[in-house]
Amino acid sequence: MPVIAVTGHLDLAPDTARAVRAALDAFLAPYPAGELTGVSCLAPGADTLFADAVLARGGRLVAVLPGPSAPGPHAGAAERADFDRLRAAAHRVLVLPAARLDPAAYAAANDRLLLLADRVVAVWDGGPGDGRGGTADMVAAARAAGLPVDVLWPPGSARTGRP
Numbered sequence: 001m002p003v004i005a006v007t008g009h010l011d012l013a014p015d016t017a018r019a020v021r022a023a024l025d026a027f028l029a030p031y032p033a034g035e036l037t038g039v040s041c042l043a044p045g046a047d048t049l050f051a052d053a054v055l056a057r058g059g060r061l062v063a064v065l066p067g068p069s070a071p072g073p074h075a076g077a078a079e080r081a082d083f084d085r086l087r088a089a090a091h092r093v094l095v096l097p098a099a100r101l102d103p104a105a106y107a108a109a110n111d112r113l114l115l116l117a118d119r120v121v122a123v124w125d126g127g128p129g130d131g132r133g134g135t136a137d138m139v140a141a142a143r144a145a146g147l148p149v150d151v152l153w154p155p156g157s158a159r160t161g162r163p
Contacts (some may be wrong), residue, residue: 002031003062004054005039005113007138008046008123011160017049019154020123024053027121027152033058039116041066041109042086044079046123046135051086060091064112066105067098106133114141119148125159126151 012020028036038054039062040047054061063086071083087093094112098105110133114120120142122135129136142149 001035001037001060003037003039003116003118004028005117005120005142006047006050006123007110007113007120007135007142008050009125009135009159010043010045011162012045012049012123013158013160016154016157016159017045019157020046020152021049021053023152023154024050024121024123025056027150028053028057028059031057031059036060037062037091039064039113040086041106041113042071042083042090044071044075044082048079048082048086049123050121051089055086055089061086061089062116063087063090063093064109064116065093065095066109067101068095069099069101070095072101103131103133107137109133110138110141113138114145114147117142117147119150121150121152123152125153125157 036059040051042063122139124135
């Protein structure tokens with residue numbers, strides 16, 4: 001059973017989120033229902049879209065949370081509802097011990113994702129990262145580990161710039 005981890009931007013514009021979801025559905029289509037495991041931190045944006053796509057495909061979802069306080073105090077009501085829904089739907093939830101949800105906590109979660117994965121799908125604009133724990137860092141780490149990385153960034157995609 002293939003295990004695919006996700007990394008990607010949090011701040012997808014609404015039209016981009018719809019295009020990314022369609023791209024994720026197409027990316028996952030070759031995997032027979034029930035023969036796929038997706039690994040996600042359940043963050044807003046790419047992680048949530050991927051988790052929903054895996055579940056819609058009949059796959060198993062493994063949630064890797066950077067700490068017990070995830071999704072964190074800055075999550076809005078809709079983001080928290082998505083997080084809670086996906087966490088409840090997950091086949092397995094791994095909660096890492098970070099007391100603070102800082103870049104080191106997200107980097108540790110990414111490291112765990114890479115240990116579990118056979119490949120990585122990155123919803124990434126290809127731009128440089130802003131430090132450890134971000135999308136560019138995860139892509140670089142996956143490539144360094146020899147994992148295949150599939151980058152999805154549909155034409156015309158945009159980010160909102162919202163943290």
